[in-house]
Amino acid sequence: MARKLAKQDSQIDVVDWLRGLPKAELHLHLEGTIKPETLVELSRRHDPEPLTLEGARALYQYENFLGFLMSFKAVTERLRRPEDYELITYNMIRELATQGVVHAEVYVSFGIIYYWKKTEVEPYVEAIERGRERGEKDFNTSVLWIVDAVRHFGVDEGARVFRKAAELKEKYPSIVGIGIGGDEARGPADHFRDLYKEAKAAGLRLTAHAGESVGPESVWSAINIGAERIGHALAAQHDPDLMEVLARKQIPLEINVTSNVRTGCCNGFKEHPVRQYFDSGLMVTLNSDDPPMFGSDLLGEYVLAQDQFGFTMEQMRELAANAVEASFLDPARKLALLQQVEQYG
Numbered sequence: 001m002a003r004k005l006a007k008q009d010s011q012i013d014v015v016d017w018l019r020g021l022p023k024a025e026l027h028l029h030l031e032g033t034i035k036p037e038t039l040v041e042l043s044r045r046h047d048p049e050p051l052t053l054e055g056a057r058a059l060y061q062y063e064n065f066l067g068f069l070m071s072f073k074a075v076t077e078r079l080r081r082p083e084d085y086e087l088i089t090y091n092m093i094r095e096l097a098t099q100g101v102v103h104a105e106v107y108v109s110f111g112i113i114y115y116w117k118k119t120e121v122e123p124y125v126e127a128i129e130r131g132r133e134r135g136e137k138d139f140n141t142s143v144l145w146i147v148d149a150v151r152h153f154g155v156d157e158g159a160r161v162f163r164k165a166a167e168l169k170e171k172y173p174s175i176v177g178i179g180i181g182g183d184e185a186r187g188p189a190d191h192f193r194d195l196y197k198e199a200k201a202a203g204l205r206l207t208a209h210a211g212e213s214v215g216p217e218s219v220w221s222a223i224n225i226g227a228e229r230i231g232h233a234l235a236a237q238h239d240p241d242l243m244e245v246l247a248r249k250q251i252p253l254e255i256n257v258t259s260n261v262r263t264g265c266c267n268g269f270k271e272h273p274v275r276q277y278f279d280s281g282l283m284v285t286l287n288s289d290d291p292p293m294f295g296s297d298l299l300g301e302y303v304l305a306q307d308q309f310g311f312t313m314e315q316m317r318e319l320a321a322n323a324v325e326a327s328f329l330d331p332a333r334k335l336a337l338l339q340q341v342e343q344y345g
C-alpha cells in the first residue's frame with residue numbers, strides 16, 4: 001500500500017497526530033471501560049453508602065493477575081440494571097471518540113450476566129443497543145459486539161452463552177462474534193471445539209483469548225478450534241513454529257501491551273514482544289483491553305508503541321490499517337475506513 005507522509009515526523013506533535021489517526025479497537029471489554037467517575041455514578045444508584053471517587057479509584061488497584069480478576073469483579077458487581085449497561089456503553093463511545101477511535105469491537109460478557117446476576121440477558125442487550133445507537137449518532141464511532149463466555153465457568157455455561165448470541169444476532173445484527181476470556185488454566189480452548197463449530201455455522205465470527213497467562217499450547221488450541229483472531233498471544237514468542245504459523249496465516253493478534261505489564265503476565269515494557277512480532281511479519285493490532293483498570297487507553301497504547309518500541313509514524317499507520325483489516329466490519333465500511341487511514345495527513 002502506498003504510504004504518504006504529509007510532514008516530517010519532527011515537525012508535528014506526535015500525540016496529536018496519533019489522536020487524529022483513524023483507529024479501530026478490537027479488544028475492549030465493555031465491563032472494563034468503566035472509569036472511576038462512572039463507577040461513582042453507578043454506586044450512587046445502588047450502594048446504601050455510595051463510593052467516593054477515592055474509594056472508586058482504590059477498587060482499581062491490584063498486585064497480580066488474580067487480583068486483577070477480583071478488581072474486575074468488584075466493578076462489575078455494581079452493574080445491576082439494564083440502564084447501567086446503557087450508561088456505560090454511551091460513556092464508552094464518548095471516551096473512544098475523544099481518542100480518535102472510529103470503530104470498536106467490544107466484548108460483552110453474557111457469562112457475567114448469567115452467572116452472577118442469574119437473569120436473562122436480552123434486557124441488557126436492548127440496553128447496550130440503546131447506548132450504542134445514541135453513542136454512534138452523537139460521536140460517529142461505530143461499535144460491534146462480541147459475546148464473551150467466561151471459560152472457567154465451563155462448557156455448559158459457554159453453550160448457553162453462544163447459543164443465546166446466535167439467537168440474538170438475528171434481531172441485533174451488531175452482534176457479530178463470540179470469544180472466551182477468563183482463566184485459561186482452568187478453561188482450555190480445546191473444551192470449546194464443538195461450540196465454536198456450532199457458532200461458526202450460525203454465522204458468528206470466532207475470537208479467543210489465548211497465551212495471556214499460560215503457554216503457547218493455549219494459542220495452538222485457539223487456532224485449532226478455529227479462532228480467527230487471537231487475544232494477547234503473549235506466549236507465542238516462546239514457540240518459533242507457532243510464530244511461523246501466525247505469520248504465514250496472517251492470523252490477527254489483538255495485542256494489549258499495558259494490560260500484559262499491569263497484570264504481571266509480562267515483566268515489563270522492554271520484555272514485551274510486540275516489536276518482535278511486528279518485525280517477524282505477524283499481523284499485529286494494538287488494543288487496550290480494560291483501559292481504566294490499567295491507566296491507559298487506545299491512544300495511550302499507540303503513544304506507547306511509538307515511544308517505547310520505536311515504531312515510525314508510517315508503521316503506526318500500518319498498525320491502524322491492520323486493525324481495520326482485521327475487523328469484522330462489512331466490506332464497504334472497511335474499505336472506507338482503510339482509505340481514511342491511508343489518506344490521513
Ligand SMILES: [Zn+2]
Nearest residue numbers: 181209231289
Ligand atoms: Zn481481554
